[in-house]
Amino acid sequence: MATVDLIDVKKRFGPAEVIRGISVAIENGEFIVIVGPSGCGKSTLLRMVAGLESVSDGEVRIDGARMNEKEPMDRDIAMVFQNYALYPHMTVRQNMGYSLKISGIPKADIARKVAQAADLLQLSDYLDRKPRQLSGGQRQRVAMGRAIVRQPKLFLFDEPLSNLDAKLRVQMRLEIRELQSKLGVTSLYVTHDQVEAMTMADRMIVMNGGVAEQIGTPLDVYERPETLFAAQFIGSPAMNVIEATTGNGQAVLANGAALTAPAAQAGPVTLGLRPEHLALDPDGPLVLEVSFAEPLGPNTLLHGRLAGSADAFTASLPGVHRLSQGRGQVRLNARPGDLHFFDPQTGRRLA
Numbered sequence: 001m002a003t004v005d006l007i008d009v010k011k012r013f014g015p016a017e018v019i020r021g022i023s024v025a026i027e028n029g030e031f032i033v034i035v036g037p038s039g040c041g042k043s044t045l046l047r048m049v050a051g052l053e054s055v056s057d058g059e060v061r062i063d064g065a066r067m068n069e070k071e072p073m074d075r076d077i078a079m080v081f082q083n084y085a086l087y088p089h090m091t092v093r094q095n096m097g098y099s100l101k102i103s104g105i106p107k108a109d110i111a112r113k114v115a116q117a118a119d120l121l122q123l124s125d126y127l128d129r130k131p132r133q134l135s136g137g138q139r140q141r142v143a144m145g146r147a148i149v150r151q152p153k154l155f156l157f158d159e160p161l162s163n164l165d166a167k168l169r170v171q172m173r174l175e176i177r178e179l180q181s182k183l184g185v186t187s188l189y190v191t192h193d194q195v196e197a198m199t200m201a202d203r204m205i206v207m208n209g210g211v212a213e214q215i216g217t218p219l220d221v222y223e224r225p226e227t228l229f230a231a232q233f234i235g236s237p238a239m240n241v242i243e244a245t246t247g248n249g250q251a252v253l254a255n256g257a258a259l260t261a262p263a264a265q266a267g268p269v270t271l272g273l274r275p276e277h278l279a280l281d282p283d284g285p286l287v288l289e290v291s292f293a294e295p296l297g298p299n300t301l302l303h304g305r306l307a308g309s310a311d312a313f314t315a316s317l318p319g320v321h322r323l324s325q326g327r328g329q330v331r332l333n334a335r336p337g338d339l340h341f342f343d344p345q346t347g348r349r350l351a
Contacts, residue, residue, distance in 0.1 A: 001186050002153035003026060003061075003064065004062055005061040006024050006060060006061075009023070011056050019045055020210040021211075022205070024212070027186075028184075032187065035206055035207065043159070050072055051077075076152050076154065077155070078146075078147035079147070081158050082160055082161075084131070086142060091127065092128070097110040097111075113151075121141040136164050148183070159190055159192070160176070161193075161196065174199075189201075198234065206221060206229070206234065218234075227347050241271070242313075243268070243270060244259075244271040245269070246341065251339060253271070253309070255308030261341075262337065269342065273334055274338065275315050279333055280330060284331035284332045285333065286334075287332075288329065291304040291305070295320050298319075300316070302316075
């Protein structure tokens with residue numbers, strides 16, 4: 001296990017600054033997920049920890065030791081990529097033990113470590129197969145096994161599940177999290193999938209444009225997003241965002257609808273409402289003109305616009321709700337504690 005400290009790290013490619021000063025202290029055995037949209041800098045940040053990208057400013061420390069000038073091989077890390085990077089002409093056994101072989105580890109020790117990792121990953125029956133004879137999930141397990149046999153201080157995962165189908169991704173993310181918990185190895189995991197981030201992370205780093213918008217546990221980020229970007233990126237369906245004005249214990253929308261609100265500084269705000277926090281209410285102030293309904297079984301997504309508004313709006317209601325051709329009107333309400341307020345200029349959360 002290892003601690004990792006990123007101290008105001010920055011990365012520039014020529015004049016373009018792609019990582020803009022990120023600081024975080026990662027504890028022994030933590031599973032940290034770096035999440036954000038394509039191009040936000042999350043893989044670059046991971047590669048800086050790995051030593052595959054240089055650090056323009058700031059420091060990367062592992063177990064308190066500065067790593068900026070150290071080569072990847074000297075950092076005691078193991079990396080798992082999205083494309084598996086397996087040798088096609090080698091068997092599973094040879095792929096998993098190759099790094100140990102070139103390090104001069106005795107054959108008996110290699111065989112023991114490979115057998116232990118294979119047993120842990122349920123690969124014992126496939127050790128003599130070639131990668132082309134394996135499924136995508138099995139290949140990913142081999143890539144993880146190759147990392148495990150090295151017994152590194154730190155695991156780095158760069159979108160390892162992006163090549164798998166949806167059902168297999170669910171299975172594999174559970175397996176990776178369970179495996180990491182058993183091994184207790186500090187891990188950094190990059191993904192653009194916020195569901196992966198929510199279900200796997202001890203803490204997450206939500207990135208946008210090279211900046212860490214928020215660092216916290218999944219529930220912290222979900223329940224108390226610090227920025228409008230974090231609020232809309234984490235959660236599915238995405239948070240509804242409406243312009244409003246607060247005062248006298250109310251949040252009044254542009255269409256005149258008024259929601260009971262907790263005490264807040266009076267003035268214009270950006271109001272956030274999560275679809276799953278809306279409830280049917282015959283006297284509710286929000287009138288949703290439904291244009292399309294998605295019955296998902298446990299819940300139904302109603303898509304449309306609020307009466308008097310041109311902005312798209314979604315409600316997620318428990319159970320099945322049948323509307324004529326998916327159209328109609330429903331009245332909704334939200335509890336005061338489920339309202340989120342953001343500064344219209346900065347996007348930062350308001351008290």
